[in-house]
Amino acid sequence: MKVALVHDCLQEYGDAERLLSTLHQIYPQAPVYTAFVDRSRLGQAAHRFTEWDIRSTFAQRLPGVRRFYQTYAAWWPYFWESLNLSEYDLVISSSGDFASQAVLTRSRTLHISYCHTPPRGLWEPIPPFPSDRWLSWTKPRRRQYDFYAAQRVDRFVTSSERVVRRIRKFYRRAAEVIHPPVRVQRAGAAGTDYYLYVGDVNPLQQVDLVVQACEQLDRPLWIVGTGSEVDRLQSLAGNKVRFLAAVPEERMAEIYAGAIALIYPTAYEDFAMPPVAAMGHGVPVIACELSGMKEIILNYRTGLLFTQPTVAGLCEAILQFEKLRFSAMACIERAEEFAESTFISKFEWFVAKALDDYHSQATIALEPV
Numbered sequence: 506m507k508v509a510l511v512h513d514c515l516q517e518y519g520d521a522e523r524l525l526s527t528l529h530q531i532y533p534q535a536p537v538y539t540a541f542v543d544r545s546r547l548g549q550a551a552h553r554f555t556e557w558d559i560r561s562t563f564a565q566r567l568p569g570v571r572r573f574y575q576t577y578a579a580w581w582p583y584f585w586e587s588l589n590l591s592e593y594d595l596v597i598s599s600s601g602d603f604a605s606q607a608v609l610t611r612s613r614t615l616h617i618s619y620c621h622t623p624p625r626g627l628w629e630p631i632p633p634f635p636s637d638r639w640l641s642w643t644k645p646r647r648r649q650y651d652f653y654a655a656q657r658v659d660r661f662v663t664s665s666e667r668v669v670r671r672i673r674k675f676y677r678r679a680a681e682v683i684h685p686p687v688r689v690q691r692a693g694a695a696g697t698d699y700y701l702y703v704g705d706v707n708p709l710q711q712v713d714l715v716v717q718a719c720e721q722l723d724r725p726l727w728i729v730g731t732g733s734e735v736d737r738l739q740s741l742a743g744n745k746v747r748f749l750a751a752v753p754e755e756r757m758a759e760i761y762a763g764a765i766a767l768i769y770p771t772a773y774e775d776f777a778m779p780p781v782a783a784m785g786h787g788v789p790v791i792a793c794e795l796s797g798m799k800e801i802i803l804n805y806r807t808g809l810l811f812t813q814p815t816v817a818g819l820c821e822a823i824l825q826f827e828k829l830r831f832s833a834m835a836c837i838e839r840a841e842e843f844a845e846s847t848f849i850s851k852f853e854w855f856v857a858k859a860l861d862d863y864h865s866q867a868t869i870a871l872e873p874v
Contacts, residue, residue: 508535509593513603516543518550541565607654664776665797686848689785694833698763699725703779706732714770718819761786772814785840787833
């Protein structure tokens with residue numbers, strides 16, 4: 506069986522790329538098709554892909570596409586439909602805002618899409634980000650194309666029930682949840698030194714809520730991550746807030762060891778790996794219940810969920826959290842449910858069943874009446 510992997514684009518090493526790495530671990534001989542690769546932005550993570558067979562689209566040669574890829578949004582169908590995947594029996598796309606699930610496959614090829622989300626800017630604009638008004642005139646056509654491209658997918662898999670609802674509403678398709686793989690430490694306990702945030706520092710993550718809440722309560726805070734909001738947040742922060750930028754994975758165990766809790770305030774995230782990683786180190790999590798964290802955190806057992814993503818709501822949650830006790834073992838046991846080995850087992854079973862069903866349907870269709 507010949508397998509191909511398709512991924513939106515390689516310009517950072519985030520949660521989607523970690524999932525792609527696990528898919529490549531399952532199918533190490535599969536080539537990876539992607540819109541473009543930006544090794545300069547990948548930085549130290551670029552070495553992870555050096556041995557891979559990566560094949561980019563003609564977007565790789567377009568001027569400025571790596572920095573201003575949203576500018577080429579109307580071209581996305583041409584990027585994906587230009588790929589020739591006719592030789593493959595199985596195509597697995599890792600698709601999100603760049604809509605790589607739009608690739609064309611022949612009738613006997615099974616196409617499984619791990620859909621991180623239907624493109625959010627097309628289907629439900631996100632308040633923290635300014636609207637791309639000059640591209641807004643293309644959105645009706647792009648939405649129409651995205652809908653019909655989704656009908657070509659044979660099976661959908663996704664990260665959370667939130668995205669299942671989105672796929673059902675926007676694509677009129679069913680999807681199965683297989684939570685993304687997380688490397689779980691399976692050891693450790695919460696510390697007493699500081700609260701911790703780990704992840705991207707951009708408007709979508711609402712890290713300003715954590716900074717302001719810890720400032721109001723006079724609590725120490727460490728922030729691990731980079732993004733467009735770092736400079737602004739540094740101007741808001743006092744001397745008890747420490748910005749660590751990007752931290753190598755081998756140092757994270759030391760950082761988690763001193764954390765009272767991981768605070769993950771965003772209301773917009775569907776699934777995030779840092780909360781699971783924190784629980785794997787025995788550290789509880791404070792998160793907003795409007796996000797997909799509600800599917801990860803067991804309220805009052807492995808962390809605390811607060812209702813509204815506001816500074817007042819987070820302050821109240823922190824004060825309530827400090828009156829409670831959380832078991833490190835309970836956190837670790839919950840994290841193990843999202844471990845990489847669990848994902849591999851579930852995904853391989855899903856693919857095997859999907860192949861059996863697909864080939865059975867093809868055989869029935871060919872039988873004479």
